[in-house]
Amino acid sequence: MYHFRLKPVKIGVLTLLSVFLYSGTLPAKTPAVPDTENCLLCHRYPQMGRFDETGKKRVFYINEKMFANSVHGNLRCKSCHIGLDKIPHTDIKKVDCSTKCHIEEPSTNKEFSHINMIEKYEASVHGKTVNGKVKPNADDLPTCKYCHTNRMYNPFRAVWGKSEALSEETLVRCMGCHTEERWAKRFYSHFTHRMRRRRNPSEIIELCTSCHENREKMARHGLETIETYKDTFHFTQVKYGVENAPDCIDCHVPVNYSTHYIRPKTDPTSPVYIANRTMTCSNQGGLKVCHPGATVKFASGRVHAYGVKAKIAAASNLKEPNQSGNLVVERAQAEIEKKEIFRYKVLKAIRLFYQVLIALVVGSMVVHQTLDYVRTRKRNQKHH
Amino acid sequence: MFNASETEEKIAPAKTINGRSENESDREKRYFFRLNLSERLQHLIFVGCFLVLVITGFMTKLPKNMLDWLGETGNTVFYYRSMLHRAAGVIMILTSVYHIYYLIVKPAGRRLLLDMLPKVRDITDMISNIRYYLGLEENPPEFDRFSYKHKLEYGALFAGTTLMSVTGMLMWTEHHWSKFLIDISTLIHGMEAILACLAIMIWHLYEVHLRPHKFPIDHMWITGVIDEDEMKAEYSIHYKKIMNDPELQKIYIKRSDKIEQGI
Numbered sequence: 089m090y091h092f093r094l095k096p097v098k099i100g101v102l103t104l105l106s107v108f109l110y111s112g113t114l115p116a117k118t119p120a121v122p123d124t125e126n127c128l129l130c131h132r133y134p135q136m137g138r139f140d141e142t143g144k145k146r147v148f149y150i151n152e153k154m155f156a157n158s159v160h161g162n163l164r165c166k167s168c169h170i171g172l173d174k175i176p177h178t179d180i181k182k183v184d185c186s187t188k189c190h191i192e193e194p195s196t197n198k199e200f201s202h203i204n205m206i207e208k209y210e211a212s213v214h215g216k217t218v219n220g221k222v223k224p225n226a227d228d229l230p231t232c233k234y235c236h237t238n239r240m241y242n243p244f245r246a247v248w249g250k251s252e253a254l255s256e257e258t259l260v261r262c263m264g265c266h267t268e269e270r271w272a273k274r275f276y277s278h279f280t281h282r283m284r285r286r287r288n289p290s291e292i293i294e295l296c297t298s299c300h301e302n303r304e305k306m307a308r309h310g311l312e313t314i315e316t317y318k319d320t321f322h323f324t325q326v327k328y329g330v331e332n333a334p335d336c337i338d339c340h341v342p343v344n345y346s347t348h349y350i351r352p353k354t355d356p357t358s359p360v361y362i363a364n365r366t367m368t369c370s371n372q373g374g375l376k377v378c379h380p381g382a383t384v385k386f387a388s389g390r391v392h393a394y395g396v397k398a399k400i401a402a403a404s405n406l407k408e409p410n411q412s413g414n415l416v417v418e419r420a421q422a423e424i425e426k427k428e429i430f431r432y433k434v435l436k437a438i439r440l441f442y443q444v445l446i447a448l449v450v451g452s453m454v455v456h457q458t459l460d461y462v463r464t465r466k467r468n469q470k471h472h
Numbered sequence: 473m474f475n476a477s478e479t480e481e482k483i484a485p486a487k488t489i490n491g492r493s494e495n496e497s498d499r500e501k502r503y504f505f506r507l508n509l510s511e512r513l514q515h516l517i518f519v520g521c522f523l524v525l526v527i528t529g530f531m532t533k534l535p536k537n538m539l540d541w542l543g544e545t546g547n548t549v550f551y552y553r554s555m556l557h558r559a560a561g562v563i564m565i566l567t568s569v570y571h572i573y574y575l576i577v578k579p580a581g582r583r584l585l586l587d588m589l590p591k592v593r594d595i596t597d598m599i600s601n602i603r604y605y606l607g608l609e610e611n612p613p614e615f616d617r618f619s620y621k622h623k624l625e626y627g628a629l630f631a632g633t634t635l636m637s638v639t640g641m642l643m644w645t646e647h648h649w650s651k652f653l654i655d656i657s658t659l660i661h662g663m664e665a666i667l668a669c670l671a672i673m674i675w676h677l678y679e680v681h682l683r684p685h686k687f688p689i690d691h692m693w694i695t696g697v698i699d700e701d702e703m704k705a706e707y708s709i710h711y712k713k714i715m716n717d718p719e720l721q722k723i724y725i726k727r728s729d730k731i732e733q734g735i
Contacts, residue, residue, distance in 0.1 A: 290536075321658075324532045327539045329546035369647075381647040389651015431652050435659060442663035450670045457678045459605035464684050 125172075127165045128152060154241050159281075162274070163189055185232045202232075209348040225308045228299070235295060255280070289326045289335035293317075296336045310415035316393040332376060339391070343372045362388060390428070398424055398432040503697035503726040504714070508580055512696050517567050519693075522672070524560035528553045529665055558644065565637050580723075587617045590627070594620040617710040625675060632668045635660060697726050 128150060130136060136148045155161055166172055167189035171179040186203040193200040209215055216226045223229070259276055266272045287295065299305055300314045317323055317336075325333035341347050342357045353360040359368040365387035369379045379386070400417050401424035507515065531553050542549055574581035598620045600613040618626075639657040646654050680690040685702075692698055703711045714720040 321532070325550065327534070327536045327546075328550035329539075329542065329544070330550050331547050379647050383647060385650040386647045386654070387651075389654070391651075393655075431655070434652075435655055438656065438659055439663065442660075442667065446663070446667050446670065449667065450674060453671065453674045456602070456605075457674060457682075459602070461678075461682070461684070463605045463607075468684060 122162065122164050124164060125166060127172075151241075158241050159278075160240060163191070167191075205346065205348050206232075208346060212348060212350050213352055214348075214350065228305050228308060230299065285337070288329070289333045290329065292335045292337055293323070293326060307414070307416050310419040312395040312397045312416065312420075314392060314395075316395045317391075319393045320391065322391070332378075334376070334378065338372070338376060339368055343367075343375070360391075390431075394428070394432040394435065396420075398428060400424075402429045402432055402436075502700045504700065504703045504711070505696050505724050505726060506692055506698055507696045509696065510574065510578070510580065511584070512693060514567055514571055514574070515693055518564060521560045521564040521567070524556055525564065526665070526669055528557035528560070530669075533662075561637070561640050564633065565641075568633050568637065583723075588623055588626055590623050594623060614708040615706060615710070616713075617707060619707075621679070625671075628668075628671060632664055632671075635664050636668070639664070 131148055131150045132152060134149045137146050138148075140146055160168070168183050168187060169177075169180060170184075170187065171177065171181045173179060186201050186206045188199040188201040191200045192198070210217060214229050216222055216229055255276065259272060262276060263269065263272045266275070285292070297314065300311070303313050306313050322334045326335060337347055339359055340350050342349060342351065342359055345357070349357075351358040353362075355361060356363070358364065359372075366382055366384055369387040370382040371377050371380060397416065397420035400420040539546060571581075575585045576582070597613045597615065600609065601620070603609045604612040639661040642649060642657040643654060643661065649657075680686060680693070681688065683690075698706075700711075714724050
């Protein structure tokens with residue numbers, strides 16, 4: 089490393105020029121990203137990052153263009169990342185989605201944060217606390233980032249989807265008065281983004297089953313895994329990609345509530361609460377009209393096929409207290425009524441009957457026809 | 473058992489090789505009806521419906537990774553699958569209803585029903601036939617128009633079609649019934665489908681495709697007839713009854729210019 093020997097004035101002038109040079113060019117290149125603190129000075133480099141204590145590679149690279157085109161593209165870095173006063177950012181706090189990000193929510197003029205959704209989420213079955221106390225095995229529960237994947241780069245134009253032409257035509261009408269293009273596009277996207285779900289039914293099922301098909305995880309919370317949904321005709325339609333095929337959200341999210349507010353079936357707001365069933369199956373506020381003629385008898389039945397809880401309840405003697413300490417067994421004995429056990433047993437018996445019948449009948453047929461073939465060939469050969 | 477008649481003496485004793493007699497020339501061969509036109513049509517429609525139902529039905533059991541490549545077209549494919557399945561089901565049910573009418577009202581149908589009724593001799597025939605397969609007997613038993621094989625298959629057809637139709641209709645009108653009933657219907661419909669498919673593939677298709685003298689395919693389902701040699705070999709009792717009764721000959725023997733009438 090070598091050092092320059094310059095006069096102080098020259099140094100001062102050069103520094104000033106550099107500052108003007110840098111501070112002038114970066115924002116000018118990307119007017120979309122309001123990087124008033126010039127974070128991109130360092131964070132625009134792809135190699136920017138470090139290895140943490142566990143050896144995991146942390147990437148701190150920000151792709152300006154992608155970020156500018158994302159739903160969070162209007163925000164300053166400091167709006168979400170708290171504790172950036174020092175470089176390097178040793179004081180930085182983990183991003184909390186309930187942070188107020190200094191955007192004014194236009195309908196109430198209050199400072200915006202995602203706290204509305206977070207509060208709903210905390211009150212749902214997926215919330216970490218119940219009655220103020222933290223649930224056991226709370227680490228199993230999904231946090232914001234589990235479902236809202238790649239929240240930083242979710243492009244705001246992504247869901248214009250099939251109707252690119254329609255969106256262009258609509259935008260032309262908006263921009264007749266709202267002439268600033270960038271504003272008009274963001275507003276249009278913000279709106280249309282919410283007119284349909286980001287994920288299709290198949291993707292929703294993949295997301296939900298990522299936890300709900302994990303046997304150990306479900307057992308910790310006294311739940312049975314939901315592969316029995318995959319035995320239903322509902323899932324057959326999802327497999328084919330049928331429009332409006334019923335996925336998890338269609339039956340478990342209360343109508344006119346958000347996905348963040350899934351409640352247990354014992355809660356009157358839940359669509360699978362027994363009194364709400366007929367409405368859930370027949371007509372969900374006009375949005376999904378799947379079984380319009382559904383009767384109470386039909387709708388009150390069990391949708392997912394009988395699973396491991398029915399098996400446990402059928403096998404165990406209900407009069408004996410639960411000695412295993414296993415949460416699933418306990419809940420099986422509590423939740424499955426005698427009627428359900430009877431139905432489970434009937435279905436099991438029919439299945440077994442058919443399995444035996446098929447084995448016997450088809451087995452006999454194979455034997456019979458093989459014998460016929462062998463004997464016929466033998467007879468034909470003898471006559472030759 | 474049968475009166476020796478002039479006609480019997482004229483006919484050379486059956487000496488068959490592969491079901492073909494080496495004594496008679498083709499010009500003098502008689503053909504005997506096994507299925508009349510109505511029965512052939514009923515069978516043909518039933519076959520068509522069965523194929524459509526099996527394919528569209530088992531499409532619902534395909535695993536997800538096989539269906540992913542359908543992509544956007546999956547929605548349309550499923551729509552037509554569902555529609556075809558129901559349409560074929562309705563046609564099958566209507567054909568079956570006609571068949572019951574045929575069995576009760578039409579003379580040929582009544583004959584079919586009477587001949588198809590199970591008798592005690594069917595059990596002895598079955599035992600005897602299996603003994604023949606095992607080499608414990610020199611010759612197979614003699615069969616009338618329908619052997620125990622036909623009767624078993626016909627009975628299975630009756631039972632299977634009834635079950636499938638009833639459970640199918642229940643599922644089609646599912647919202648009227650309790651979920652438990654629908655669960656039972658779905659289970660039976662699926663299991664019976666497996667049973668019927670395997671039965672057809674292993675039993676029936678062997679009978680009509682793979683039996684050595686029928687290979688590659690028996691044409692009887694189109695023409696309705698079998699030749700005299702096969703008649704004598706397979707259905708000898710029926711054959712003797714026909715040759716002894718002019719009325720039966722009118723029904724069962726195919727008329728053509730080359731064949732003398734009234735023998």
